[in-house]
Amino acid sequence: MTEISKKTIPVLVSGALGKMGREVVNSVLNASDCELVAAIDINKKNNGENISQLLNLKSSEIFVSNDLEGTLCSISQNYRNQEINPVLVDFTHPDSVFENTRSAIAYGISPIIGTTGLSPSQINDLSIFAQKAEVGCAIIPNFSVGMVLLQQAASVAAKFYDNIELIEMHHNQKADSPSGTCIKTAEMIEEYPKQYNEGLVKETESLKGVRGGVRDSGLNIHSIRLPGLLAHQVVMMGSPGETYTIRHDTIDRKAYMPGVLQAIRKIGKFNSLIYGLEKLIF
Numbered sequence: 001m002t003e004i005s006k007k008t009i010p011v012l013v014s015g016a017l018g019k020m021g022r023e024v025v026n027s028v029l030n031a032s033d034c035e036l037v038a039a040i041d042i043n044k045k046n047n048g049e050n051i052s053q054l055l056n057l058k059s060s061e062i063f064v065s066n067d068l069e070g071t072l073c074s075i076s077q078n079y080r081n082q083e084i085n086p087v088l089v090d091f092t093h094p095d096s097v098f099e100n101t102r103s104a105i106a107y108g109i110s111p112i113i114g115t116t117g118l119s120p121s122q123i124n125d126l127s128i129f130a131q132k133a134e135v136g137c138a139i140i141p142n143f144s145v146g147m148v149l150l151q152q153a154a155s156v157a158a159k160f161y162d163n164i165e166l167i168e169m170h171h172n173q174k175a176d177s178p179s180g181t182c183i184k185t186a187e188m189i190e191e192y193p194k195q196y197n198e199g200l201v202k203e204t205e206s207l208k209g210v211r212g213g214v215r216d217s218g219l220n221i222h223s224i225r226l227p228g229l230l231a232h233q234v235v236m237m238g239s240p241g242e243t244y245t246i247r248h249d250t251i252d253r254k255a256y257m258p259g260v261l262q263a264i265r266k267i268g269k270f271n272s273l274i275y276g277l278e279k280l281i282f
Helices: 019-029 051-055 068-078 094-106 120-133 145-157 180-189 253-269
Strands: 009-014 034-040 087-090 110-113 137-139 163-170 220-225 231-239 242-250 273-275
Touching: 009 019, 009 068, 009 253, 019 034, 019 051, 019 253, 034 068, 068 094, 087 094, 087 253, 094 110, 094 120, 094 137, 110 253, 120 137, 120 273, 137 253, 145 180, 145 231, 145 242, 145 253, 163 180, 180 220, 180 231, 242 253
Parallel strands: 009 034, 009 087, 087 110, 110 137, 137 273, 163 220
Antiparallel strands: 163 231, 231 242
16 A cells, blocks of 8 residues: 555555456556556465566565455545545456445445446446445446447437347457347447337247347347457348447457546546446536
8 A cells, every 4th residue: 555645546456467457457547637546456476466476567565465355345444534535447247247336335445347247237226325325436337438339329310210239349258148238338328218129920940049148128149258359339220211320349458548547537526326437427
């Protein structure tokens, strides 16, 4: 931990040794208005090692810890009654993200969650908990500004198209399907309430699931997992005589960092749960 500063935002990074965690640590270390105060990761082999030396990043005096609960408690005490509350950025695993988020809120630390896989009921529980605790919390399925623009465009176009299918493509180390980003896109499309993809014929599948997953609205979602991919999404809309396709491709995780920093800077203005980057940048 570093000396407390009233001018910078204290940031804890959970999942600090992962691919996204590394980018977040690097961005925080290089942001003049942020201060890295903790790096947490379950990799016990690197427990106690200097995060900057481990990742070959800008020099800092922060050491990796395996103890999320203990770190949250310590940081909470160190920054008690300070003008700026600490922020936890979490890029871990769907199995642990719910408890991580609850723990951060309980200690008065604002969680910014990039890990996907939370169920609607879990998000609702966290929303109630954050509101009672009066702690700002952001669940962000995708930190890319380009993806936010895709989602905005898709939600507007939904008024004009009754047939819409979504395809999301990710690397084969992604644990959850469909992606939280794709679910969020579907939800934004469904804000224009109607039934999508009403069949003209009775469909049959000789291979189960070949038409993808179907939401209650009728939207079809297809998930692809392959090495060589990072994060990609296509929204295809069709009507007689035309198709309208919106596509977003992430080719480097650096694309997410402006959104991460925006969330870190803005979350202190809220005392409840925010779902989606658009709530913070528009």
